[in-house]
Amino acid sequence: MVKYETIIGLEVHIHLKTESKLFCGCSTEFGAAPNTHACPVCTGMPGILPVVNKKAVEYTIKSALALNCEVASRSIFARKNYFYPDLPKNYQISQYEEPLAQNGYLEIGTGSERKRVGITRINLEEDAGKLLHYIGSREIDGSLVDFNRCGVPLLEIVSSPDITSPEEAYTYLTTLKNIIRYLEVSDCDMEKGSLRCDANVSVRLAGKKKLGVKAEVKNMNSFRAIQKALEYEVKRQIKALESEERIIQETRLWDEKKERTYPMRSKEEAHDYRYFPEPDLVPLIVEKEWIENIRKTISELPDRRRERFIKEYKLSEYNAGVLTAEKALANYFEKVVKLYNNPKVVTNWVMVELLGRLNAVNKEVEESPVSPGQLAELLKLMEKGTISGKIAKTVFEEMFNSGKNPQVIVKEKKLVQITDEKEIGKIVEEVLKENPDAVEEYGKGKEKTIGHLVGQVMRKTQGKANPQLVNKILKEKLLKK
Amino acid sequence: MEIYELTAHELSEKMEKKEISSEEIVRSIYNRINQVEKKLHSFVTLTEKEALLQARNIDEKMRKGGFRGLLAGIPIAIKDNMCIRNARTTCSSHILENFISPYEATVVKRLRDEGAVFIGKTNMDEFAMGSSTENSYFGVTRNPWDMNYIPGGSSGGSATAVASDETILAIGSDTGGSIRQPAACCGVVGLKPTYGRVSRYGLVAFASSLDQIGPFGKDVEDAALLLNVLSGYDENDSTSVNLDVPDFTKSLIENVKGIKIGVPKEYFVKGLDGEVERAVKQAIELLKNLGAKIFEISLPHTEYGVAVYYLIAPSEASANLARYDGVRYGYRSPETEDLLEEYEKTRGEGFGAEVKRRIMLGTYALSSGYYDAYYLKAQKVRTLIKKDFDEAFEKVDAIVTPTAPTPAFKIGEKVDDPLQMYLSDIFTISANLAGIPGISQPCGFSKKGLPIGLQLLAKPFYEEVLLRIAYTYEKNTEWHKRKPKL
Numbered sequence: 012m013v014k015y016e017t018i019i020g021l022e023v024h025i026h027l028k029t030e031s032k033l034f035c036g037c038s039t040e041f042g043a044a045p046n047t048h049a050c051p052v053c054t055g056m057p058g059i060l061p062v063v064n065k066k067a068v069e070y071t072i073k074s075a076l077a078l079n080c081e082v083a084s085r086s087i088f089a090r091k092n093y094f095y096p097d098l099p100k101n102y103q104i105s106q107y108e109e110p111l112a113q114n115g116y117l118e119i120g121t122g123s124e125r126k127r128v129g130i131t132r133i134n135l136e137e138d139a140g141k142l143l144h145y146i147g148s149r150e151i152d153g154s155l156v157d158f159n160r161c162g163v164p165l166l167e168i169v170s171s172p173d174i175t176s177p178e179e180a181y182t183y184l185t186t187l188k189n190i191i192r193y194l195e196v197s198d199c200d201m202e203k204g205s206l207r208c209d210a211n212v213s214v215r216l217a218g219k220k221k222l223g224v225k226a227e228v229k230n231m232n233s234f235r236a237i238q239k240a241l242e243y244e245v246k247r248q249i250k251a252l253e254s255e256e257r258i259i260q261e262t263r264l265w266d267e268k269k270e271r272t273y274p275m276r277s278k279e280e281a282h283d284y285r286y287f288p289e290p291d292l293v294p295l296i297v298e299k300e301w302i303e304n305i306r307k308t309i310s311e312l313p314d315r316r317r318e319r320f321i322k323e324y325k326l327s328e329y330n331a332g333v334l335t336a337e338k339a340l341a342n343y344f345e346k347v348v349k350l351y352n353n354p355k356v357v358t359n360w361v362m363v364e365l366l367g368r369l370n371a372v373n374k375e376v377e378e379s380p381v382s383p384g385q386l387a388e389l390l391k392l393m394e395k396g397t398i399s400g401k402i403a404k405t406v407f408e409e410m411f412n413s414g415k416n417p418q419v420i421v422k423e424k425k426l427v428q429i430t431d432e433k434e435i436g437k438i439v440e441e442v443l444k445e446n447p448d449a450v451e452e453y454g455k456g457k458e459k460t461i462g463h464l465v466g467q468v469m470r471k472t473q474g475k476a477n478p479q480l481v482n483k484i485l486k487e488k489l490l491k492k
Numbered sequence: 493m494e495i496y497e498l499t500a501h502e503l504s505e506k507m508e509k510k511e512i513s514s515e516e517i518v519r520s521i522y523n524r525i526n527q528v529e530k531k532l533h534s535f536v537t538l539t540e541k542e543a544l545l546q547a548r549n550i551d552e553k554m555r556k557g558g559f560r561g562l563l564a565g566i567p568i569a570i571k572d573n574m575c576i577r578n579a580r581t582t583c584s585s586h587i588l589e590n591f592i593s594p595y596e597a598t599v600v601k602r603l604r605d606e607g608a609v610f611i612g613k614t615n616m617d618e619f620a621m622g623s624s625t626e627n628s629y630f631g632v633t634r635n636p637w638d639m640n641y642i643p644g645g646s647s648g649g650s651a652t653a654v655a656s657d658e659t660i661l662a663i664g665s666d667t668g669g670s671i672r673q674p675a676a677c678c679g680v681v682g683l684k685p686t687y688g689r690v691s692r693y694g695l696v697a698f699a700s701s702l703d704q705i706g707p708f709g710k711d712v713e714d715a716a717l718l719l720n721v722l723s724g725y726d727e728n729d730s731t732s733v734n735l736d737v738p739d740f741t742k743s744l745i746e747n748v749k750g751i752k753i754g755v756p757k758e759y760f761v762k763g764l765d766g767e768v769e770r771a772v773k774q775a776i777e778l779l780k781n782l783g784a785k786i787f788e789i790s791l792p793h794t795e796y797g798v799a800v801y802y803l804i805a806p807s808e809a810s811a812n813l814a815r816y817d818g819v820r821y822g823y824r825s826p827e828t829e830d831l832l833e834e835y836e837k838t839r840g841e842g843f844g845a846e847v848k849r850r851i852m853l854g855t856y857a858l859s860s861g862y863y864d865a866y867y868l869k870a871q872k873v874r875t876l877i878k879k880d881f882d883e884a885f886e887k888v889d890a891i892v893t894p895t896a897p898t899p900a901f902k903i904g905e906k907v908d909d910p911l912q913m914y915l916s917d918i919f920t921i922s923a924n925l926a927g928i929p930g931i932s933q934p935c936g937f938s939k940k941g942l943p944i945g946l947q948l949l950a951k952p953f954y955e956e957v958l959l960r961i962a963y964t965y966e967k968n969t970e971w972h973k974r975k976p977k978l
Contacts, residue, residue, distance in 0.1 A: 051594055056595065057588065057697075058574070058575050058581075058695055058697065062728060096819045096831065099820060285859060285863075287807060287867060290731075290808055291700050291730065
């Protein structure tokens with residue numbers, strides 16, 4: 012069987028979460044009414060000049076450091092020339108020669124799968140506006156342009172062609188997203204367009220040195236879509252190679268519905284961008300001291316934190332991975348553990364109860380109605396035996412829905428656990444009386460029937476009876492029979 | 493003597509003494525405009541109503557006391573490539589014929605804050621591309637000394653307006669000589685400041701790394717006064733330099749004793765008009781007699797200046813002018829089928845021939861495969877030209893040259909010969925490439941009665957040296973006092 016190698020390089024564009032745009036004072040807020048965040052500068056009026064947003068540079072440097080890049084002490088902006096109605100100056104201010112950062116790497120995967128993917132370069136550039144097409148519509152019949160997004164700072168992170176499978180591409184993107192989110196410089200939300208990714212992919216016969224002809228794939232709107240598009244593209248290229256068709260270098264678009272890629276019209280991609288240094292901006296000089304100050308603001312990144320969680324809290328690699336993927340979740344976990352020092356129990360509750368419910372209502376950890384303190388209180392109530400584990404889940408549900416404290420709910424709903432042996436004894440007697448068959452069966456050695464009897468007791472107490480006590484008392488009474 | 497014949501410093505003095513009001517000055521200016529503007533065509537837009545309103549407002553503020561703007565009540569004309577809020581800014585182009593600026597240029601704001609009164613917007617070569625003001629969509633401006641001659645360019649309207657007393661002051665922009673060359677052609681003072689001295693925010697860009705705004709005046713003192721207002725760091729222009737601005741009127745010292753002035757041999761060669769050469773040499777002689785030390789110097793890369801300029805300026809222009817696509821503002825070709833056709837027709841119909849020529853030149857020079865040979869090479873030679881000046885200024889305080897190789901030429905004479913036209917800027921271009929300041933002042937007249945300009949150059953941020961030499965020269969000559977007969 013012939014083996015093929017896949018080679019993938021990814022270009023990721025990330026919106027930086029600055030207050031204002033890259034070259035003017037307009038807000039970067041997402042979702043505002045069209046053209047409400049626009050000014051002479053970001054709409055390319057005659058005579059305007061760009062002024063670099065320092066915060067955007069800071070965020071770029073922060074990201075570059077987290078991705079192990081060399082930050083250039085001097086970098087320059089460049090004009091990338093092409094005509095399109097969403098680009099008001101008809102050139103984009105980007106970087107070309109002398110980018111802000113180069114030569115980094117990202118470590119992805121775990122265990123034997125662990126590997127480094129090179130980061131070739133990181134550019135800082137401005138985003139374009141957005142076109143809204145109403146061609147054929149009775150009212151407008153044309154296209155409109157919204158400049159709100161125009162000039163929002165974009166980080167362009169270009170990987171080396173080190174990725175060898177669509178799955179690895181997925182891992183790379185997830186890892187990258189987690190890091191960037193940890194740095195709090197971007198939301199990396201593909202749905203809002205704050206993260207976009209183009210992929211370059213080629214295949215070649217295993218062992219060959221020469222790279223295959225690559226295709227650039229665009230228009231994917233989720234990490235899974237990127238993976239799928241790449242899978243499709245790899246298959247297409249292998250098939251082409253096997254039938255000795257020529258693969259041409261081209262840009263292809265992913266069709267999400269048909270799950271296939273198709274070539275972009277060549278007219279749209281035949282660009283000579285005529286890059287040249289942006290004469291309206293002076294070179295960007297970054298002092299060493301500034302870099303070091305930014306470095307200090309980088310807190311523990313996901314990889315390190317995961318390792319620490321495994322060691323410190325004795326978590327499994329999987330659990331530690333889930334808990335540290337998002338900074339907010341890891342913070343949540345650690346806050347609970349601080350108040351209730353039983354990492355294993357906390358892990359369970361956070362991963363099953365909290366995440367389960369958050370996912371069900373599509374909320375982020377930051378929006379959780381249950382605070383870490385409240386969860387810790389609940390777990391304490393459970394440990395003290397005030398409520399049973401089963402009741403705790405009911406209480407948690409109520410906490411999640413109402414935001415109330417666990418003590419209040421327990422009180423209001425009278426959920427305190429029954430631990431009075433006399434009281435339990437009474438109910439057990441009742442149950443035994445009502446279930447003579449079960450008692451008989453137990454006597455014949457069918458010990459499993461005790462489960463049924465426990466269930467009956469719990470039902471009568473609305474689950475409030477201490478299960479251990481119920482068990483104990485039941486056994487005692489049954490033995491006497 | 494009519495009010496409009498006076499200088500800004502003379503009028504300021506009269507206003508200070510309450511001998512005259514701004515409204516009277518503005519009315520006098522508009523009388524003059526009504527007399528001569530039909531013949532000259534210095535302006536694209538006149539704003540008499542607004543000007544009178546502004547003048548009355550300033551008179552009122554001065555009557556109440558407290559207002560002491562550096563240019564309080566003084567009329568000024570603005571080249572039509574600088575934005576005044578809510579006013580038309582056309583760049584003398586069809587494509588911006590009806591463009592109303594939603595914001596104000598930094599220089600305009602500074603002038604407004606100092607009480608200057610805006611008379612109107614002056615004619616220019618389209619997008620400042622030209623040396624004769626013939627490339628205006630709105631028609632040529634005429635030289636007040638002879639209506640058959642060009643006023644120079646691209647700031648021909650501003651130079652003409654000052655020379656013909658249609659305004660007291662004017663501002664222009666200089667990318668390759670566009671202030672100094674028309675100043676020479678019209679017999680007025682024009683100064684191109686150091687690159688970075690004056691904010692470019694609101695100046696419609698032609699070539700961003702070369703453009704600089706500067707003053708026109710009837711004498712050196714007025715140029716210094718106006719430069720005081722224009723200069724200074726602007727946070728909206730990253731290329732403006734954060735440096736303290738001296739009071740330039742303090743450089744108006746009639747004394748050049750010991751000042752070292754270099755005469756570059758490369759500027760006195762074939763192609764230099766005999767009358768111009770004589771006038772400039774006489775001026776050098778006079779400066780020597782006044783105590784300046786004259787040295788022959790060499791600027792060896794001078795001959796590459798024009799070639800370098802016509803690669804760098806069009807390259808930058810090709811990007812700067814890309815925004816005029818009819819999508820958001822300005823002219824849009826009606827009835828087009830698709831996007832590409834809209835771009836092609838809008839730009840094809842909206843731009844004049846010279847602008848199109850330069851966009852094509854620049855696009856070519858930046859194209860993949862040609863970039864290294866043209867744009868990059870030009871940048872390298874630009875560095876050498878700059879180095880020439882750096883080395884020269886180790887030996888001398890200033891350099892003196894002719895402003896232009898000939899006096900003004902006839903309207904139509906060079907329109908079909910772009911190369912000849914480009915050579916009009918042969919002596920002014922290097923200062924833009926090197927980013928150094930330069931001034932042009934009248935130093936004689938040709939037999940035909942056309943003015944001749946003397947150019948002085950200094951190292952970056954040494955405008956004071958230029959003003960001092962120019963002031964001394966002016967105090968010892970009468971050229972600047974001559975007025976064209978209109």
